[in-house]
Each structure stands twice: as C-alpha cells, then as structure tokens.
Amino acid sequence: MKKIPVILDMDPGADDALAILLAVKSQAFDIKGITICGGNVSSDQCARNAAKVLNFLKVDIPIYKGSYRPLTASPKISDYVHGTDGLGNISSKWTYNEDLIKKISATDFILETLDKNPNLKIIATGPLTNIAKCISKNRPLMSKLKHLYWMGGAYTCAGNVTPVGEFNAICDPQAAKEVFNSYIPMTVVGLDVTMKLMLPKDTVDTLAKEGNETAKFCREILKAYFSYYTTYTSKPECCLHDPLAVLVCLYPNIISYSKIYKVDVSLEGITEGQTIIDRRPSYKWHNKDFLKYYEKEKDNFKKYGINEKMPTTNIVLDLDFKKALEKFISIVFK
Ligand SMILES: [Ca+2]
Numbered sequence: 001m002k003k004i005p006v007i008l009d010m011d012p013g014a015d016d017a018l019a020i021l022l023a024v025k026s027q028a029f030d031i032k033g034i035t036i037c038g039g040n041v042s043s044d045q046c047a048r049n050a051a052k053v054l055n056f057l058k059v060d061i062p063i064y065k066g067s068y069r070p071l072t073a074s075p076k077i078s079d080y081v082h083g084t085d086g087l088g089n090i091s092s093k094w095t096y097n098e099d100l101i102k103k104i105s106a107t108d109f110i111l112e113t114l115d116k117n118p119n120l121k122i123i124a125t126g127p128l129t130n131i132a133k134c135i136s137k138n139r140p141l142m143s144k145l146k147h148l149y150w151m152g153g154a155y156t157c158a159g160n161v162t163p164v165g166e167f168n169a170i171c172d173p174q175a176a177k178e179v180f181n182s183y184i185p186m187t188v189v190g191l192d193v194t195m196k197l198m199l200p201k202d203t204v205d206t207l208a209k210e211g212n213e214t215a216k217f218c219r220e221i222l223k224a225y226f227s228y229y230t231t232y233t234s235k236p237e238c239c240l241h242d243p244l245a246v247l248v249c250l251y252p253n254i255i256s257y258s259k260i261y262k263v264d265v266s267l268e269g270i271t272e273g274q275t276i277i278d279r280r281p282s283y284k285w286h287n288k289d290f291l292k293y294y295e296k297e298k299d300n301f302k303k304y305g306i307n308e309k310m311p312t313t314n315i316v317l318d319l320d321f322k323k324a325l326e327k328f329i330s331i332v333f334k
Pocket of ligand 1: 010011012013015016039040125126242
C-alpha cells in the first residue's frame with residue numbers, strides 16, 4: 001500500500017505522544033517530519049518529548065521547532081493535565097537523540113516539504129500557530145495542501161478550558177481564525193467527538209502486566225493524564241483527543257456523521273477561542289438562488305465577516321467509537 005506523505009504538527013503532550021505511536025506503528029504514513037508548537041508545555045519541552053517517543057519507537061524522524069508564542073494571545077500551558085514535563089512528570093528518565101531536533105524552523109520545513117510533495121497532508125494536534133504562519137508566509141503554496149486534519153475546537157458542545165473554548169483553539173484563537181478563513185480543505189475532530197473516545201486504564205494495565213512494551217511505556221507517560229481524566233469523568237480512563245485526528249485520516253469510514261461548515265473563531269472575552277459554525281439552514285452555499293440573494297445583500301453579509309466562498313471545513317460530529325478504539329488498541333499495542 002502506498003504510504004500517505006504527512007507532517008505531524010503538534011505539542012507533545014500525552015495524547016500527542018499516543019498520536020505519534022499510532023501514526024508510526026500503523027506503517028501507513030510516510031512521516032516527513034514532526035513540527036512542534038508550544039501548547040501543552042513549552043515548544044522546547046514538546047520537541048524533547050517527541051524525541052523521547054521516537055527513541056522508544058527506535059525510529060528517526062526529524063523534528064522542527066516552531067512557535068513558542070501564539071500569534072497574539074499569551075502562552076497557555078496545560079501541565080496540570082499532562083504533567084509538568086508534558087509526559088507524566090517522568091520524562092527525565094528517558095534519553096533521546098538530540099540530533100533529531102533540527103535547526104530549520106517548523107514553518108520553513110512545512111513550506112519546503114509541501115513544495116516538494118504535492119500530495120502532502122498535515123495532521124495537526126496542537127494550536128494552529130505554525131500553520132497560520134505558513135499561510136502568512138506563502139498562501140499560494142499552502143492553498144495546494146492536499147488536506148489538513150485538526151484536533152481542536154468545540155462546535156456543538158461545551159468547551160474544556162472555558163464554557164465554550166477548547167484548549168487548542170483557545171491557545172491561539174487568532175491562528176485558528178486565520179486557518180479556517182484560508183479555506184484550506186480540512187477535516188476537524190473537536191470535543192464533540194474526542195470527549196467520547198475513551199481509553200480505559202484497565203486495557204493499558206492488563207497489556208502492561210502481560211509484558212506489552214508499548215503498554216508499559218504508555219502506563220508511564222499517561223500517569224498524570226489518566227489521573228486528570230479520572231477526576232473529570234469519575235472513571236479510570238482518558239480521552240484519545242489527538243489520536244482521533246490520525247484515525248480519521250487513516251480510516252475515514254469510521255465517521256458516521258460529518259458536515260461541511262463555514263467556521264470562524266471568537267477572539268475576545270468569555271467567548272475567546274470559541275469555534276463558531278454557521279448552522280443556519282437557509283445558508284445554502286451550493287444553491288444558486290441563495291448565492292443570488294447573497295450577491296444582493298453582500299454588504300450586510302460582509303459586515304459580519306461572511307464572504308461568498310464555499311465552505312471547506314468538514315466537522316466530524318459522530319463516529320463509530322467502538323471501531324475507532326479497536327483500531328487504536330490493535331495498532332498501538334500490536
Ligand atoms: Ca496536542
């Protein structure tokens with residue numbers, strides 16, 4: 001099977017670490033590199049965490065550091081979820097190959113790789129700072145990106161940092177806004193679905209007891225993460241937020257309901273980072289009569305930042321969670 005050329009853009013992070021394990025062990029991807037943004041912890045620590053996961057996997061994939069700071073917001077970290085080092089407070093135990101962390105910047109690497117690989121896809125599981133910077137640097141080239149998968153946002157459900165804000169969106173709302181408004185083709189998994197894909201702690205513990213090396217590794221890196229979610233859901237389990245972005249790229253048929261929407265992001269106040277989809281049923285962007293009406297009322301539409309472009313963001317709203325979990329477990333712990 002032909003491998004899918006991808007870049008993983010992320011902020012590892014316990015669940016980013018699981019996404020790396022899934023992407024590498026699936027053997028379905030030609031992973032050109034891992035680009036890092038600040039998010040769960042600082043970008044330096046995130047880069048070291050990625051290198052530690054690669055060291056465990058015994059694979060050499062180059063890592064490129066990107067933005068430490070969001071475009072306009074102040075940095076927010078979530079060490080209370082992932083551990084102070086982003087990997088369960090235990091990553092100092094592990095060695096990593098410093099040479100994997102390259103000098104070239106994440107944005108330069110993404111643009112150079114896209115230029116050479118017209119079928120490139122990006123799977124982003126952190127704030128969208130690097131992607132937004134690439135769009136600012138070279139919009140014509142980024143518009144050729146085959147597809148962007150993103151874990152982020154909360155479209156029809158509550159947020160997890162604020163009442164309406166999801167972590168990756170609220171970390172860099174300006175970047176998310178710019179990426180959604182670039183009309184790059186995207187598939188997005190937000191909290192609507194990622195909060196329902198749970199990995200039971202028992203599964204990892206049992207496999208670890210049986211001697212499964214990946215399960216032993218996961219038991220360590222997920223320590224803080226399991227404990228956070230156990231408090232959150234009152235069950236010994238954790239959410240597979242970031243791995244779901246990899247899963248929908250690999251197995252689009254696990255998606256049972258998704259819809260293409262225009263998306264915008266709020267930048268202020270209590271709604272900062274809210275990802276807003278236009279669900280009005282009368283807004284039929286593929287309907288000629290509607291487009292005629294739009295043309296007539298253009299000034300009013302534009303006043304609210306609504307343009308005539310066809311929406312390109314596919315929001316995943318339901319999926320076969322059982323199958324998704326089975327795929328995750330069978331690949332990661334094989
Ligand atoms: Ca992440």
